[in-house]
Amino acid sequence: MRKLRKKSRIQKKKNFEKGEFYNKVQIGHVMRWIFMSVNISHTFNIEKKRRYAKMLRKKRILCSMLAVMTLLCNMPVPVQAAEGVLQTEVLSVREEDGQVTAVYDTKEGKAPDQILYAVSKDGQFVWDSIVETSGKSGKQYCVLDIPEETLERDQYDVVVWGQSKGEDGEKQTSEIYAFKVNLGTSADNLVIPVVQSSKTMVVNMPFAYITKDTSMEEAICYLKEGDTVQVYTDTEENAVVYVTKDGISGYMYSRSLTNKVFDLHGAGSDEIVEVAKSQLGNVGGAPYWSWYGFxxxxxxxxCFVSWCASQCGYIEAGVIPKFAHCEFQGKPWFIANGQWMDRNCEPEPGYIIFFDWGGDGTADHVGIVEKCENGIVYTIEGNSSDACKQRSYPVGSSKINGYGVPAY
Structure with missing residues (x-):
């Protein structure tokens, strides 16, 4: 009996211990399941957060793109003027207290670098000039330097326009605006210079002149770059006095703009340059002065210039005169034929260049222009230290008297 009780106690103990083990095992399973569930849930949440963050990034990118597109759609686009044209509008020209002022507006375009203007009376130009601007945009004003003390008090026509240089170096101009303005403080009558000679010239910048018809609707004759016109000049002052384009004539009394607006209609000649180059190195000039008849x-x-011209047939054709003296033969011929340009022009190859060594306005020497590049005039000259040599001078040099421009 005791053994059975002992066995029963032992069995109960084993069963207890066994049950406790099973319970521990079950608890362990439950704990592992809970841990795994939590871990899985945690992993799921991390992945979910990652997907959510990725979605947010995509939304942000999309929103940014939409914002940029919206900005671009709503951004004001600056209006650009047509190529070669400024939007500058001249609003008014007024005289007050002896000062003439022009008001202009650049609109949405580039500000002009210069304001150009010309004054006329009864179809006759009496004054013109250029004003450098401040370069500021918007509504601006500038003072027109008109010598009113030299003008008889009356109503004058004033044409004004803007000019600038584009990024490509090309000139840009605005429309030309015309105004009637009361000017002048002098009691004397206006003196118009005498027309003496004419030249066929090419327009190298937009300009305008007043015709004999004084109605403003029909009075302005516009000149475009490249137009060929007849220009009549006061040779004593070398000023443009009268212009004719397609049979429409008008006064345009101008000193300051002569070389800016017009170029002589002379294309130059490479042929005479090549003939002159072939003679480089000659010393003494015997072939040339003996050919002339000395x-x-x-x-x-x-004699050298004349010989080169003769080899090209230019003397026989009347393009270049046969001359042995610069001041009394060569220079007067070009002036009389309206084919003379001053030292400030940029000559073409084949122009006849006259020199003034003494600075007294007298032509002392002559040569042939080989080329003009970067502000330097390159020449071929006979009798340069008694030889045929190549020389060079800055454009506008005081040593240059002027140029004969043959009608090649």
Missing amino acids: NGRVEWCA
């Missing part, structure tokens, strides 16, 4: 050596620079 029995002995003379100052032979003009």
